[in-house]
Amino acid sequence: xxxxxxxxxxxxxxxxxxxxxxxxxxxxxxxxxxxxxxxxxxxxxxxxxxxxxxxxxxxxxxxxxxxxxxxxxxxxxxxxxxxxxxxxxxxxxxxxxxxxxxxxxxxxxxxxxxxxxxxxxxxxxxxxxxxxxxxxxxxxxxxxxxxxxxxxxxxxxxxxxxxxxxxxxxxxxxxxxxxxxxxxxxxxxxxxxxxxxxxxxxxxxxxxxxxxxxxxxxxxxxxxxxxxxxxx
Amino acid sequence: xxxxxxxxxxxxxxxxxxxxxxxxxxxxxxxxxxxxxxxxxxxxxxxxxxxxxxxxxxxxxxxxxxxxxxxxxxxxxxxxxxxxxxxxxxxxxxxxxxxxxxxxxxxxxxxxxxxxxxxxxxxxxxxxxxxxxxxxxxxxxxxxxxxxxxxxxxxxxxxxxxxxxxxxxxxxxxxxxxxxxxxxxxxxxxxxxxxxxxxxxxxxxxxxxxxxxxxxxxxxxxxxxxxxxxxx
Amino acid sequence: xxxxxxxxxxxxxxxxxxxxxxxxxxxxxxxxxxxxxxxxxxxxxxxxxxxxxxxxxxxxxxxxxxxxxxxxxxxxxxxxxxxxxxxxxxxxxxxxxxxxxxxxxxxxxxxxxxxxxxxxxxxxxxxxxxxxxxxxxxxxxxxxxxxxxxxxxxxxxxxxxxxxxxxxxxxxxxxxxxxxxxxxxxxxxxxxxxxxxxxxxxxxxxxxxxxxxxxxxxxxxxxxxxxxxxxx
Amino acid sequence: xxxxxxxxxxxxxxxxxxxxxxxxxxxxxxxxxxxxxxxxxxxxxxxxxxxxxxxxxxxxxxxxxxxxxxxxxxxxxxxxxxxxxxxxxxxxxxxxxxxxxxxxxxxxxxxxxxxxxxxxxxxxxxxxxxxxxxxxxxxxxxxxxxxxxxxxxxxxxxxxxxxxxxxxxxxxxxxxxxxxxxxxxxxxxxxxxxxxxxxxxxxxxxxxxxxxxxxxxxxxxxxxxxxxxxxx
DNA sequence: CATGAATGAGACTTCATTCAT
DNA sequence: CATGAATGAAGTCTCATTCAT
Numbered sequence: 004x005x006x007x008x009x010x011x012x013x014x015x016x017x018x019x020x021x022x023x024x025x026x027x028x029x030x031x032x033x034x035x036x037x038x039x040x041x042x043x044x045x046x047x048x049x050x051x052x053x054x055x056x057x058x059x060x061x062x063x064x065x066x067x068x069x070x071x072x073x074x075x076x077x078x079x080x081x082x083x084x085x086x087x088x089x090x091x092x093x094x095x096x097x098x099x100x101x102x103x104x105x106x107x108x109x110x111x112x113x114x115x116x117x118x119x120x121x122x123x124x125x126x127x128x129x130x131x132x133x134x135x136x137x138x139x140x141x142x143x144x145x146x147x148x149x150x151x152x153x154x155x156x157x158x159x160x161x162x163x164x165x166x167x168x169x170x171x172x173x174x175x176x177x178x179x180x181x182x183x184x185x186x187x188x189x190x191x192x193x194x195x196x197x198x199x200x201x202x203x204x205x206x207x208x209x210x211x212x213x214x215x216x217x218x219x220x221x222x223x224x225x226x227x228x229x230x231x232x233x234x235x
Numbered sequence: 236x237x238x239x240x241x242x243x244x245x246x247x248x249x250x251x252x253x254x255x256x257x258x259x260x261x262x263x264x265x266x267x268x269x270x271x272x273x274x275x276x277x278x279x280x281x282x283x284x285x286x287x288x289x290x291x292x293x294x295x296x297x298x299x300x301x302x303x304x305x306x307x308x309x310x311x312x313x314x315x316x317x318x319x320x321x322x323x324x325x326x327x328x329x330x331x332x333x334x335x336x337x338x339x340x341x342x343x344x345x346x347x348x349x350x351x352x353x354x355x356x357x358x359x360x361x362x363x364x365x366x367x368x369x370x371x372x373x374x375x376x377x378x379x380x381x382x383x384x385x386x387x388x389x390x391x392x393x394x395x396x397x398x399x400x401x402x403x404x405x406x407x408x409x410x411x412x413x414x415x416x417x418x419x420x421x422x423x424x425x426x427x428x429x430x431x432x433x434x435x436x437x438x439x440x441x442x443x444x445x446x447x448x449x450x451x452x453x454x455x456x457x458x459x460x461x462x463x464x465x466x467x
Numbered sequence: 468x469x470x471x472x473x474x475x476x477x478x479x480x481x482x483x484x485x486x487x488x489x490x491x492x493x494x495x496x497x498x499x500x501x502x503x504x505x506x507x508x509x510x511x512x513x514x515x516x517x518x519x520x521x522x523x524x525x526x527x528x529x530x531x532x533x534x535x536x537x538x539x540x541x542x543x544x545x546x547x548x549x550x551x552x553x554x555x556x557x558x559x560x561x562x563x564x565x566x567x568x569x570x571x572x573x574x575x576x577x578x579x580x581x582x583x584x585x586x587x588x589x590x591x592x593x594x595x596x597x598x599x600x601x602x603x604x605x606x607x608x609x610x611x612x613x614x615x616x617x618x619x620x621x622x623x624x625x626x627x628x629x630x631x632x633x634x635x636x637x638x639x640x641x642x643x644x645x646x647x648x649x650x651x652x653x654x655x656x657x658x659x660x661x662x663x664x665x666x667x668x669x670x671x672x673x674x675x676x677x678x679x680x681x682x683x684x685x686x687x688x689x690x691x692x693x694x695x696x697x698x699x
Numbered sequence: 700x701x702x703x704x705x706x707x708x709x710x711x712x713x714x715x716x717x718x719x720x721x722x723x724x725x726x727x728x729x730x731x732x733x734x735x736x737x738x739x740x741x742x743x744x745x746x747x748x749x750x751x752x753x754x755x756x757x758x759x760x761x762x763x764x765x766x767x768x769x770x771x772x773x774x775x776x777x778x779x780x781x782x783x784x785x786x787x788x789x790x791x792x793x794x795x796x797x798x799x800x801x802x803x804x805x806x807x808x809x810x811x812x813x814x815x816x817x818x819x820x821x822x823x824x825x826x827x828x829x830x831x832x833x834x835x836x837x838x839x840x841x842x843x844x845x846x847x848x849x850x851x852x853x854x855x856x857x858x859x860x861x862x863x864x865x866x867x868x869x870x871x872x873x874x875x876x877x878x879x880x881x882x883x884x885x886x887x888x889x890x891x892x893x894x895x896x897x898x899x900x901x902x903x904x905x906x907x908x909x910x911x912x913x914x915x916x917x918x919x920x921x922x923x924x925x926x927x928x929x930x931x
Numbered sequence: 932c933a934t935g936a937a938t939g940a941g942a943c944t945t946c947a948t949t950c951a952t
Numbered sequence: 953c954a955t956g957a958a959t960g961a962a963g964t965c966t967c968a969t970t971c972a973t
Contacts (some may be wrong), residue, residue: 023936024936027936045277048962048963048964049963049964049965050963050964058937058938059937059938059939060938060939060940060964060965061937061938061939061940061965061966061967062936062937062938062939063965064964064965064966065936065937069964069965070963070964070965162462163462164459164462166452166455166459167452167455167456168452171444171449171452172452172456174414174415174418175411175414175415175452175453175456177414178410178411178412178413178414178415179407179410179411180410181410181413181414182406182407182409182410182413182414183406183407183410186406212403217403220398220399220400220403220404220407221407223398223399223460224399224404224407224456224457224460225456225460226460226462227396227398227460227462228455228456228457228458228459228460228462230394230395230396230458230459230460256953280945280946280947281946281947281948282946282947282956285956290954290955291954291955291956292947292948292955292956292957293948293949293950293954293955293956293957294953294954294955294956295948296947296948296949297953297954301947301948302947302948487957488957491957509741512941512942512943513942513943513944514942514943522958522959523958523959523960524943524944524959524960524961525944525945525946525958525959525960525961526957526958526959526960527944528943528944528945529957529958533943533944534942534943534944593822626926627926628923628926630916630919630923631916631919631920632916635908635913635916636916636920638878638879638882639875639878639879639916639917639920641878642874642875642876642877642878642879643871643872643874643875644874645874645877645878646870646871646873646874646877646878647870647871647874650870676867681867684862684863684864684867684868684871685871687862687863687924688863688868688871688920688921688924689920689924690924690926691860691862691924691926692919692920692921692922692923692924692926694858694859694860694922694923694924720932744966744967744968745967745968745969746935746967746968749935754933754934755933755934755935756934756935756936756968756969757933757934757935757936757969757970757971758932758933758934758935759969760968760969760970761932761933765968765969766968766969
């Protein structure tokens with residue numbers, strides 16, 4: 004049941020059997036991403052995913068232990084991608100302020116670029132937050148630690164107040180980004196799914212706002228707060 | 236999908252059959268709250284809820300159209316309570332700043348007082364965020380509008396910058412509170428549920444922090460931001 | 468999941484709900500007996516049994532934990548009946564020799580009267596003898612102990628030789644009866660099952676012999692052996 | 700349902716491809732014997748047998764038509780061995796009495812020497828006795844006819860009573876031997892399989908008795924019966 | 932011949948919902 | 953109104969068998 008990595012056979016990049024395996028695994032994960040995003044984890048049938056992936060039902064079980072494992076693997080895969088992108092963005096920036104902006108910007112970019120993945124991460128993987136967070140803790144903690152590191156650096160440099168402990172600040176900022184993502188993803192048009200008519204906008208900020216601009220607001224709120232600066 | 240109302244019989248007399256009906260309905264909702272919090276919506280069986288409520292399985296269907304309706308009704312009931320508390324807290328405060336603090340404080344108090352309800356609202360109701368938000372939109376929008384009103388008032392008075400449009404600021408603040416609640420609720424000890432061993436803390440801020448103190452940080456971050464004030 | 472006995476309610480014999488329950492349970496067991504006898508345990512589908520019993524598939528699971536439990540319960544039920552009959556027959560006889568004959572005769576009668584049950588006990592319940600004997604040990608041991616008691620009494624009285632320890636003699640005698648039952652049951656005509664054509668007789672004694680007469684041979688062999696008596 | 704024969708290629712040259720084929724076929728049968736003995740026929744997966752035999756899953760199907768054919772072929776193979784041994788033992792003895800003893804002794808020796816094979820023949824092949832006996836009839840009949848021949852000879856010589864027809868006597872004796880084998884095989888320690896705790900002994904003769912001594916009892920019972928001889 | 936990845940039919944079991952009492 | 957036994961649709965997962973390499 005061990006999943007061989009594409010390089011497991013020490014070959015090059017030309018399609019060996021290990022590559023085939025990794026490729027098909029990826030195809031199934033992609034299919035699962037779409038189906039979970041569309042129907043939700045519980046409503047998604049393994050048969051749906053198999054059809055979407057173009058494989059037989061049983062094939063799913065050659066690559067994943069069960070439906071739960073598929074969800075967890077999907078989470079791992081996508082979070083790995085997210086963490087890598089965020090880490091790279093932060094690494095490329097010089098100052099804490101620039102790093103924070105880069106973090107926010109990178110996350111928003113990811114959401115816009117890969118809304119289906121974002122939908123699964125932000126919405127469906129919360130299905131039973133309890134259940135997921137247990138599995139998601141490590142990857143999710145990685146993300147929070149990266150952000151906390153940026154905050155802590157800013158605090159250490161004296162640029163930022165240390166009134167709020169860095170780990171908590173990181174979590175609060177994450178809460179903003181998460182909510183932003185959620186609002187934007189839910190506000191998009193995604194075709195009449197499950198025959199439900201689109202409900203009226205939840206609030207004025209609800210549907211179809213420019214998430215890139217909104218990201219700036221997160222940066223602004225986090226750094227400057229709401230208070231009007233006397234010297235502004 | 237119509238939610239049966241306790242007043243459907245149009246009585247209103249105290250102690251009459253209509254009251255009995257309302258009382259039993261409430262008993263079922265309370266049971267559902269506990270069971271949903273414990274097992275999650277999908278894993279919760281109608282029979283579990285019936286047993287917890289001390290009624291027969293079929294009785295559930297005399298008060299709710301189906302399992303979904305039970306979840307939606309539970310959401311409505313609890314959000315009504317939340318909105319009322321938040322509105323009262325805001326109404327009792329004089330300035331926008333005081334109102335914001337009151338809002339935050341009231342929400343945190345609710346979480347601490349009624350963690351089971353909070354768990355359902357914050358965690359389990361997200362199961363299929365799409366599904367829930369559709370139904371939750373009105374009540375949830377009410378909450379966001381209340382908060383946005385506070386922000387807008389502060390901006391109108393010139394106390395707060397209007398760099399971030401009030402509805403968006405409200406949503407971002409809500410994101411912080413939601414994440415705070417989530418972290419705190421997941422971090423609590425709740426007995427070994429479902430036999431899963433407690434996972435390692437996701438991050439330093441993970442388990443068992445003082446949510447009341449953390450609420451102050453939300454206020455601080457929102458109003459002052461991270462930047463060190465020249466005159467601080 | 469506790470199965471109430473018919474008298475659990477302390478009523479009389481007029482059909483209370485507990486009676487209904489016991490009756491339906493019995494109906495399912497009877498259906499299972501027929502289906503197991505016809506198709507074998509593994510080939511028997513729960514749906515087959517449900518149809519045969521005239522209940523819905525799910526109803527089976529209101530009375531039995533799973534398919535295995537159904538088999539075990541069936542074994543328990545039928546062995547109880549067998550043991551009771553054998554014990555009664557032995558009790559009604561005076562001398563060890565008469566008791567042994569009564570035991571043999573009672574067992575053969577049971578097979579003739581209830582060939583379907585006998586088929587399940589003798590053939591299908593051996594499916595995985597290992598599996599079944601584990602569960603069957605107690606009931607089966609009861610039968611062997613009853614027989615061993617008869618042998619031991621005969622040995623104690625000096626009528627029978629104690630060259631063979633009673634428990635072993637009992638087991639050997641049981642082996643004869645079991646083989647006799649098997650041969651007779653397999654030799655009966657039971658309609659073209661599963662479309663398999665009846666195979667040629669296994670041996671001259673194979674098909675359609677008079678099991679009652681054969682039972683006498685068991686008694687003769689056990690008591691007198693093959694050797695021609697000098698005084699015979 | 701035709702069983703592929705190793706000699707199908709009609710070669711017979713030693714060390715040639717036909718031998719390779721026969722050898723691999725034997726390897727698969729050996730593996731099947733172990734796996735069937737361990738897990739039982741229905742629980743045994745073709746993949747298990749392939750792994751045990753050190754071949755690919757598909758290879759099984761180059762040597763056997765299907766899983767049933769594998770079982771039948773295994774039965775044929777082992778029964779052939781058993782019949783040969785029993786026939787040789789009988790042939791080497793002079794008098795019916797000596798032949799009967801030789802038969803019993805040879806069978807017990809086989810069980811002790813090859814308990815795994817014995818387990819499959821005695822226990823697992825009964826899974827669906829109906830199914831197996833249909834296929835097993837010829838080989839099994841051979842065994843019974845051999846034994847019946849011995850009995851008949853003894854009866855013809857006047858040494859033994861002909862009160863019990865030889866074929867029936869043979870079958871009854873076989874029942875004893877079979878039960879003896881079953882009890883001994885089930886009583887052996889075979890490592891904690893399937894995690895089941897060893898059940899309590901079914902009866903006093905249950906676990907760990909000396910099957911060789913017990914074999915003498917079979918002989919004694921068959922020839923002399925239980926009755927105490929007046930002149931003994 | 933050998934391989935083993937893929938197939939897909941099929942069974943057990945669960946559980947929301949109904950309805951006769 | 954309340955009950956809870958019964959229903960039966962539906963989904964996950966297994967595994968014998970096939971077939972392209």
